[in-house]
Amino acid sequence: MTYAVIAYLITIALWFLWGVATLRRERSLRDD
Amino acid sequence: MPTIPRWFDRLGPILWAASLALVAYSFWLAMRAPIEVQMGPVQKIVYVHVPSAIATLIGFGITFAASIAYLATKEWRWDALAASSCEVAMVSATVVMITGPLWARSAWNTWWTWEPRLTTFLILWILYAGYHVVRASLRSHARRTVSAVMGIVFFVNLPIVWKSIEWWRGSLHPKNVTMTPEMRGTLLVGMAAWMLFYAAATLQRLRIEWRAEARAEAGNPDSAGAPGGARA
Numbered sequence: 001m002t003y004a005v006i007a008y009l010i011t012i013a014l015w016f017l018w019g020v021a022t023l024r025r026e027r028s029l030r031d032d
Numbered sequence: 033m034p035t036i037p038r039w040f041d042r043l044g045p046i047l048w049a050a051s052l053a054l055v056a057y058s059f060w061l062a063m064r065a066p067i068e069v070q071m072g073p074v075q076k077i078v079y080v081h082v083p084s085a086i087a088t089l090i091g092f093g094i095t096f097a098a099s100i101a102y103l104a105t106k107e108w109r110w111d112a113l114a115a116s117s118c119e120v121a122m123v124s125a126t127v128v129m130i131t132g133p134l135w136a137r138s139a140w141n142t143w144w145t146w147e148p149r150l151t152t153f154l155i156l157w158i159l160y161a162g163y164h165v166v167r168a169s170l171r172s173h174a175r176r177t178v179s180a181v182m183g184i185v186f187f188v189n190l191p192i193v194w195k196s197i198e199w200w201r202g203s204l205h206p207k208n209v210t211m212t213p214e215m216r217g218t219l220l221v222g223m224a225a226w227m228l229f230y231a232a233a234t235l236q237r238l239r240i241e242w243r244a245e246a247r248a249e250a251g252n253p254d255s256a257g258a259p260g261g262a263r264a
Contacts, residue, residue, distance in 0.1 A: 003074045003077065003134045003135070003137060003138055004073050004074050004075075004076045004077050004134075006134060007077045007080060007081070007130070007131040007134045007135070008059065008062075008077075008080060010127075010130050010131070011080050011084070011127050011130075011131065014123060014126060014127055014130075015123065015127075015229075015233075018123050018233075019233075019236075022233075022236055022237055022240065025240050026239050026240050026243060029240060029243035029244055029247060030243055
């Protein structure tokens with residue numbers, strides 16, 4: 001069960017990080 | 033100057049809401065799905081691993097198609113779609129590369145083995161990582177043309193990944209999987225959820241390309257096709 005939970009948590013974390021990075025990149029281009 | 037199309041603003045939130053709700057629902061279904069007799073609860077990784085792998089292949093497939101369209105038309109929007117789709121597919125591929133070994137440790141008693149599907153998928157991951165590295169290192173129009181060529185050439189590996197379990201012996205990935213109807217339903221919902229998520233993420237990523245292009249046309253030509261920190 002532990003491995004399954006880790007797999008789901010890593011999936012969520014990866015997409016969350018990508019989302020934050022994407023929003024920040026767009027904001028930096030908009031603000032320039 | 034290119035402005036972000038209005039339908040982006042309308043469709044984006046709808047896609048995000050629908051995809052996040054469906055992903056959450058697929059997680060809930062995965063939690064409630066029957067526990068596989070031989071592998072136990074770790075088998076539930078399949079409900080995120082397989083949909084992510086399919087989203088990866090579709091994402092790189094769209095990069096391939098958009099790259100051809102860019103070379104044929106030299107229209108920057110195709111390059112924007114190719115790069116955006118490639119980035120989202122790359123994150124999906126990374127999910128596959130991480131969840132796979134977690135599965136393998138339980139199923140095959142090893143984190144990694146050089147069996148055909150794993151090896152070809154690793155090659156795929158490295159190739160498209162190279163796409164992003166090379167793209168970030170080039171400027172404006174050369175960036176677009178070189179990216180399009182990579183998007184087309186690297187696609188050759190996709191059918192190899194798909195067919196690897198048939199073309200080579202020694203594959204640990206099964207050709208056919210027996211699932212209960214409940215398990216199959218959970219997997220199908222997972223696939224729909226991650227496809228929708230891919231679409232929402234690609235649309236979101238396209239906004240960066242649009243802003244970079246607007247910026248370039250406004251007087252900073254080096255930033256064309258170079259969103260974010262990659263602009264020269």
